[in-house]
Amino acid sequence: MRFYFFFLSVALLLAGCGTQKVAQQEPQDQPEEYSEVTEYRELDTMTVSAPRAIEEPTEETYELPEYNPSHERSHDLLHTKLEVGFNWEEEQVMGKATLKLKPYFYATDKLVLDAKNFEFNSITYAGQSEPLKYEYDGQQVTIDLGKTLTRNDEYTLVIDYTATPRADGGSAAITSDKGLFFINPRGEEGDKPMQIWTQGETENNSRWFPTIDKPNERTTQEIYVTVDDRFVTLSNGLLESSTKNSDGTRTDYWKMDQPHAPYLFMLAVGEFAKVTESWNDIPVEYYVEPEFEEDAKAIFPYTPEMLSLFSDKLGVEFPWQKYAQIVVRDYVSGAMENTTASIFGEFMQRSARELIDEHQNEKVVAHELFHQWFGDYVTTESWANLTMNEGFANYSEYLWMEHKYGRDAADYHLAQEWSGYFGSAQGGVHPLIYFGYDDKEDMFDAHSYNKGGSVLHMLRNMVGDDAFFAALKKYLTENAYSDVEAHELRLAFEDVTGQDLNWFFNQWYFNQGHPVMTLNYDYDEAAGEASLTVEQTQSPENMPAIFELRTFVDVYKADGTSTRYPVHVTEREQTFTFPATERPALINFDPSRSLLAIRQDNKSDEELMFQFKHAPRFVDRFEAMQKLSGENMPEVKTMLNEALKDDFWVIRAMALQNLQPDENTIPIIRELAKNDERSDVRATAFAMLAEMGDEESLEIAKTAIEKDQSYSVVASALAMINELQPELALQYAQKLEDVSIPEIVEMVGDIYIAGGKAENLAFFEKNIEKLDGFSVINFMDSYQALAVNVGLETAKVVAGRLEVIAMDANQSQFKRFGATRAIVQMKQYYREQIGVADADEKAAIEAQISALDAQFQKIFSNENDPQLKSLYQRLQVP
Numbered sequence: 121m122r123f124y125f126f127f128l129s130v131a132l133l134l135a136g137c138g139t140q141k142v143a144q145q146e147p148q149d150q151p152e153e154y155s156e157v158t159e160y161r162e163l164d165t166m167t168v169s170a171p172r173a174i175e176e177p178t179e180e181t182y183e184l185p186e187y188n189p190s191h192e193r194s195h196d197l198l199h200t201k202l203e204v205g206f207n208w209e210e211e212q213v214m215g216k217a218t219l220k221l222k223p224y225f226y227a228t229d230k231l232v233l234d235a236k237n238f239e240f241n242s243i244t245y246a247g248q249s250e251p252l253k254y255e256y257d258g259q260q261v262t263i264d265l266g267k268t269l270t271r272n273d274e275y276t277l278v279i280d281y282t283a284t285p286r287a288d289g290g291s292a293a294i295t296s297d298k299g300l301f302f303i304n305p306r307g308e309e310g311d312k313p314m315q316i317w318t319q320g321e322t323e324n325n326s327r328w329f330p331t332i333d334k335p336n337e338r339t340t341q342e343i344y345v346t347v348d349d350r351f352v353t354l355s356n357g358l359l360e361s362s363t364k365n366s367d368g369t370r371t372d373y374w375k376m377d378q379p380h381a382p383y384l385f386m387l388a389v390g391e392f393a394k395v396t397e398s399w400n401d402i403p404v405e406y407y408v409e410p411e412f413e414e415d416a417k418a419i420f421p422y423t424p425e426m427l428s429l430f431s432d433k434l435g436v437e438f439p440w441q442k443y444a445q446i447v448v449r450d451y452v453s454g455a456m457e458n459t460t461a462s463i464f465g466e467f468m469q470r471s472a473r474e475l476i477d478e479h480q481n482e483k484v485v486a487h488e489l490f491h492q493w494f495g496d497y498v499t500t501e502s503w504a505n506l507t508m509n510e511g512f513a514n515y516s517e518y519l520w521m522e523h524k525y526g527r528d529a530a531d532y533h534l535a536q537e538w539s540g541y542f543g544s545a546q547g548g549v550h551p552l553i554y555f556g557y558d559d560k561e562d563m564f565d566a567h568s569y570n571k572g573g574s575v576l577h578m579l580r581n582m583v584g585d586d587a588f589f590a591a592l593k594k595y596l597t598e599n600a601y602s603d604v605e606a607h608e609l610r611l612a613f614e615d616v617t618g619q620d621l622n623w624f625f626n627q628w629y630f631n632q633g634h635p636v637m638t639l640n641y642d643y644d645e646a647a648g649e650a651s652l653t654v655e656q657t658q659s660p661e662n663m664p665a666i667f668e669l670r671t672f673v674d675v676y677k678a679d680g681t682s683t684r685y686p687v688h689v690t691e692r693e694q695t696f697t698f699p700a701t702e703r704p705a706l707i708n709f710d711p712s713r714s715l716l717a718i719r720q721d722n723k724s725d726e727e728l729m730f731q732f733k734h735a736p737r738f739v740d741r742f743e744a745m746q747k748l749s750g751e752n753m754p755e756v757k758t759m760l761n762e763a764l765k766d767d768f769w770v771i772r773a774m775a776l777q778n779l780q781p782d783e784n785t786i787p788i789i790r791e792l793a794k795n796d797e798r799s800d801v802r803a804t805a806f807a808m809l810a811e812m813g814d815e816e817s818l819e820i821a822k823t824a825i826e827k828d829q830s831y832s833v834v835a836s837a838l839a840m841i842n843e844l845q846p847e848l849a850l851q852y853a854q855k856l857e858d859v860s861i862p863e864i865v866e867m868v869g870d871i872y873i874a875g876g877k878a879e880n881l882a883f884f885e886k887n888i889e890k891l892d893g894f895s896v897i898n899f900m901d902s903y904q905a906l907a908v909n910v911g912l913e914t915a916k917v918v919a920g921r922l923e924v925i926a927m928d929a930n931q932s933q934f935k936r937f938g939a940t941r942a943i944v945q946m947k948q949y950y951r952e953q954i955g956v957a958d959a960d961e962k963a964a965i966e967a968q969i970s971a972l973d974a975q976f977q978k979i980f981s982n983e984n985d986p987q988l989k990s991l992y993q994r995l996q997v998p
Contacts, residue, residue, distance in 0.1 A: 121293075121321055121456050121491070121510065121564070186556040190502040190603075191334035193224040195231055197382070198274065200339045202329050205346040205369075206316060206389075208305040213283040213328045218246060222274045231263045231277075234326035234333035236299070239282045246276035261330065285327040293564035294319065295987075296452045299327030300387070303449050309930050313409065315390035317448040317463060319456060320383040322503060322560050331382040336501050336603040338379040346371045347389050354388040354407055356380070356460050358441050376459070378440065379601050381499050386458035388446050399424040402438065407446035408469060418472035420445045421482045422524070426489050429523050430516065435593035439497045439600070445485070450932075455484055457491030457513070464488075467893065474861055476830045477799040482524075483517040483533070490516030498596055501603040503560035507552050507629075508604055510564070511572020518577060528768040531713060531738040534577060538716060541570035542634075549632045549662060553606050574716040575628045581714040582624070582670060583617050591616040606630070623668055633663025635717040641727075643703045650675060650700040652707050655693040657720075666692050671715060673698065676706040680734045684711070705730045713739040725751060732759055741771055749778035764788055769798035776804045781812055793837075794820050799830035806833065810840035818844060825852055835863035842871050850875060857883055862895035869902040876909040881918065888925070888935075897938035904942040908949050912964060919943055919972060926979045937988060940979050944995045947972040 201218040221231065236259050243252045243263060253264040269275060287298040296319075303315040318325065326333035343355050349370045353359075357376030364370050393413035395406040404423055406416040423445070431437045444461040451465035468481055475481060494512035501508075514537065522530035544566035550556070552571060557563055580588040595604075595612035610625045636658040642651045652673060656666060669689035675698050676682045687696050687709075698707075706727050710717075723731065725748060732744035745763060748756045763775035764785075772792070779785060789812075793805035806824070809817040817840070824837035838856070842849035853871040856864050865887050872880035884903040891899055900922065907918035925931055926939035950965050950972070957965055980992050 121453060121488075121513075186558075188502065188504050188555050188557060188560070190504075190605075191332075191336055193334075193336065194226065194228055195221045195332065196224045197221050197332045197337050197339040199341070200329070200331065200382070200385075201342040201344075203344040203346075204329070204387075206302075208302060208314070211284065211302040211305055213285065213300060215281055215283060215329060217279045217281070217330050218276060219279070219330070220274060220276045223269050223271045225271050227268050227270045229265050229268045231265055233261050233263065233279075233330045234259070234323065235261045235281070235283075235330040236288075236324075236327045237284050237286050238330065239284075241280040241282070243277060243279050246278050252277075279330050281330065283328045290452070291559070291561035291564070293561060294321065294453045297322075297324045297327075298452075299324035301450070301452070303390075312449060313390055315388070315448055317388045317390075317446075317451070318386050318458075319452055319463070320385055320458070321456060323383060325382050325385050329385070331385075333382050335381050335383060335499055335503065337382055338601060338603075339382060340379050341376040341385060343374045343385075343387065344371055345374070345387060345389070350391060351389050352392045352394065352407070354386075354392075354444055354446055354461055356384070356386060356458060376441075378459075380459040380496055381603075384457070384459045384496055384499075386456075386461050386463060388448060388461075388463065390448070392446065397424060399427045399443075400437070402427075402440075403442045403444075405442065405444040407444065409447070412447075412469050412471070415470070415472045415475075418475050419447065419468055419470065419481060420485050421475070422520075423485060423489065425524075426486055426520060429520065430490060430493065433519065433589055433592075434493060434596060435589065436493065436497075436596045438492065440492060443489070443492065445488070455488050457488045457495050459492070459496040462488040462491075473829055474831060477832075479521070479525075479529075482520065486516045486520040487513045490519075493596060497601065498599045499603050501605045503563050504555045504557065505553055505605045506563040507568040507572035508606060508609065510568045511552075511576055514569045514573030515576045518573065526768075528738040528770075532742075532768070532770050534574065535739055535742070537570040537573055541566045541574065541716070542718060544570070545634070549634075551632045552629045571634075571716065578628070578714050578716060579613070579624065581712050583613065583619070587613075587617050627664065627668060631664055633658060635667040635669065635715070636720075637717055638720040638722070639709055640722050641704075641707050643700065645703070648699060648701055649697045650704045650707060651695055651697045652687075652709060653693065653695045654687075654689055654709070656689075666690065667717075669710075669715060669717075671710045672712070674706075674708040674711040674735075675700060675704050676708070676730065676734060677702065678705045680705075682708075682734075706734065708735055708740070711735070711737070713737045723747075725753070725755075729755055729759055732763075738768060738770070741766070741768075742774070745771070745774055745778065749774075761785060761788075764792065769796070769801050772796065772798070772801050773804045776801070776808050779808070781808065786812065786814060790814075790817055790820060793817065793824070799828075799833050802828070802830065802833045803836035806836040806840045810836075810843040813844060815844060825856075831859075831861045831863050835867040838864075838867050838871075842867075842874075846871070846874065860887060860890045862891060862893075862899075865891060866895060866899055866902070869899055869906075873902055873906045873909065876906065878910045878914055881906060881910070881914070885921070892932050893934050896932075896934050897941065900935075900938040900942040901945055904946050905949075908946060912968060915946060916968065916971070919946060919975060923975045923979065927982050929984070933985065933988060936983070936985075937991060940976065940988075940992055941995055943972055943975055943979070947976070 197219060199220040202215060204213055204215040206213060240254070240256065240261065243254055244250065245252070252266060255262045285298045285300040287296045290296045299320065300316065300318045304312040305314060307314060318328065323333040325331060341356060345353050345355065346365070346369050347353060349364060349368055353372045355374035357374050359372060360375045361373045362370060391410065392407040393410045395413060395416040397404050406420050408416045408419060412419065423443070427438050427443070440460045442460050445464060446461065447464050447466055447469045449466055451463065453465070455462060455464040464484065468484065491509065491513045495509035499509065500506055518530045518534055521533050550567060552567055552575065554563065591613040594616055595609055598612065599608055606625060606629045610621055614621050635656050638655045638657055640653045644651070671687055673685045673687050673696065674682045675685065685698055708731065728744040728748055731740050745759070748759065757780070760775045760779045763771050766772050776789065776792070781789060789805050789808050793802055793809060796802050796805065806821060821837035821840045825834050828834055838849060838852055841852060849871050853868040856868055869884060872883060884899070884906065888896065888899065888903065904918060904922065907915040922939040922942050926936050926943070947969055950969050953965055954962055980989065983989050983992065
């Protein structure tokens with residue numbers, strides 16, 4: 121599963137609440153070597169929530185540590201048959217569940233099922249009319265079976281019920297635990313489509329059908345779903361039949377004959393376009409809104425290729441009957457790996473042109489697809505072991521990037537994952553396998569995801585590719601259709617490699633933290649020895665004082681040749697020596713750059729420049745550029761010029777951002793703006809040319825606006841023209857008014873702000889309806905900025921429109937936040953004007969400030985979302 125961390129992401133915007141335009145802020149105090157590759161995890165760019173710090177019990181209390189066990193299995197749920205219909209007006213599910221079960225081991229006369237906010241019409245044995253007795257507390261139903269059954273006794277219950285899915289809460293990861301969601305159920309929300317979709321993780325499918333809602337349960341399933349004939353349905357498994365009914369409805373029959381966990385059941389209903397291709401005779405299906413039908417394969421890119429890659433790498437072919445992917449509205453998370461049918465939020469649904477050079481969608485597709493093996497075929501035993509699902513899915517993104525774009529792209533992605541974990545760890549660390557969590561939802565953090573994937577990468581580098589993938593094949597094969605914990609992964613690796621890996625799993629899975637290292641170098645000419653001293657400086661109070669590390673060191677001569685030596689770090693401070701007939705040009709610790717560690721690497725400038733030229737990994741070049749870019753040395757300028765020709769686009773873009781251009785480099789920058797294969801580099805080059813005021817590049821920018829397929833490049837070229845020739849930029853902006861792409865809309869908005877014309881307010885009002893996410897927040901800033909430029913009376917009208925958006929619970933959190941923030945921006949603007957206003961103006965401005973303050977208080981009182989209320993408290997201008 122991938123998540124949209126709205127609360128923390130938006131919180132990053134608050135630092136700029138006193139300015140007219142806001143850029144995303146980087147988390148503070150990141151490790152220096154990763155500070156420029158911070159990744160906001162919005163699926164692929166999301167901010168992850170910080171875990172709770174572990175509090176050790178005091179000696180006086182003598183309390184056992186908190187322990188959240190796996191669910192104790194008293195019954196085995198063998199098969200689930202559901203027959204469901206919907207009351208859209210009341211947002212209810214009318215259902216009949218037929219459940220086949222048997223006692224797990226011990227004899228029993230009771231069955232406890234999870235069923236949240238149900239009304240039960242009857243509970244009987246199949247084929248019998250006599251009702252069974254039960255007790256119900258609103259969360260679980262305890263059924264008196266009327267007799268004692270043994271583990272050899274299978275039985276079938278029929279439960280007739282009405283479910284009213286209702287949220288009891290949510291988390292940063294999954295913003296609502298409602299389980300089943302009606303979207304625009306009464307058709308009251310304008311053009312928004314009517315939909316139903318489910319979100320079962322963690323234990324929320326029991327809000328729409330009765331079950332044993334635990335990850336260590338397994339059941340096959342059938343679902344008969346009755347809907348209006350205009351709707352398309354999607355569920356797990358295969359569509360066996362579709363029957364039209366006399367009342368204008370249709371009943372679809374979905375069958376899943378392979379067992380899987382109840383939280384992986386899914387259902388979606390709506391007016392979708394379906395695009396189908398196949399892979400190895402398995403249907404591969406894409407469900408999107410009708411206007412995106414032609415873009416469906418770009419929205420879910422490379423899915424068949426990923427199926428081949430992962431099947432080949434793992435030695436276990438995709439284990440299910442089909443694979444479907446669907447985009448839904450107002451999704452409460454990023455994406456979810458329901459067995460055979462993954463759900464994605466609408467952020468995925470963009471045109472093929474918008475997705476040029478955009479790897480976010482494909483990384484999310486890879487993540488959810490890899491879950492079909494790790495999470496669905498083999499499932500975590502308990503939420504404490506969540507990384508057995510999410511760590512693998514996280515690492516699939518590295519595998520995909522490595523396969524499709526090369527090792528540099530994969531290493532860049534890994535560096536982003538490290539940055540996300542290190543940033544999160546500043547708020548506290550916990551073991552990767554964490555039995556002491558306060559709430560199971562806390563497990564969806566940068567440990568389970570980022571650290572989990574990074575630990576797998578270390579394991580791969582330690583044992584080698586052949587052993588790594590052979591062990592994964594063994595793990596998957598031996599644990600198919602079952603629940604797992606980390607020890608089963610360890611045993612698979614030990615059986616394949618012949619090694620005792622307890623030390624690795626104890627350190628990385630069952631302990632917490634990461635090494636923080638200082639690396640120092642020396643050379644003894646008389647002894648003919650070079651030395652490396654590794655000092656671990658992490659705090660022993662909340663993580664091991666010593667991490668055992670098995671890696672290598674590359675020792676380079678001046679001619680660029682190197683010798684590799686194995687090293688085994690086992691001490692807090694440890695010095696390693698290597699034979700050297702001359703002072704090494706570079707000593708490179710952990711040359712594969714696979715260790716999850718913060719490094720203070722005390723290399724000289726000369727060593728860093730040598731590292732840029734000769735060390736093979738992306739992080740080597742990135743680190744050298746980052747540390748040297750501020751140096752005013754001819755050699756650094758030469759390095760940056762070389763970096764402009766690097767094979768990897770991130771290095772080229774970074775060189776552009778740090779270069780001090782001159783007459784020799786301007787032609788190179790122009791060429792990059794025209795012809796670089798990567799849109800990010802072209803866009804950055806135009807930004808550089810604008811900063812330089814390069815009039816000769818105007819024709820290149822005009823051509824880009826007319827012909828470049830990347831909207832980000834078009835926006836950057838337009839920004840350059842606006843910098844150099846605002847009147848020409850206004851002409852282009854008018855031509856681009858109907859392009860509803862965030863980058864273009866925002867740039868056109870910026871141009872219209874400068875114009876200060878009231879007629880351009882219509883452009884903002886039209887596009888506010890179309891935009892969402894971060895882009896709508898900044899766009900509303902531009903809207904209010906234009907309004908205050910036009911005049912006080914116009915600003916009053918715009919403030920009223922913003923208030924309507926902010927007060928509308930049907931609007932997204934982003935729109936409500938953006939509208940409220942824009943009102944606060946207005947108030948701040950007028951506060952600043954008081955000091956320069958004359959007496960007549962001052963009275964009008966003070967009245968406007970008072971009115972804006974009243975609007976804010978009204979919005980604040982009306983808002984029921986606790987996350988937004990918390991943000992609003994921080995927005996208030998003192």
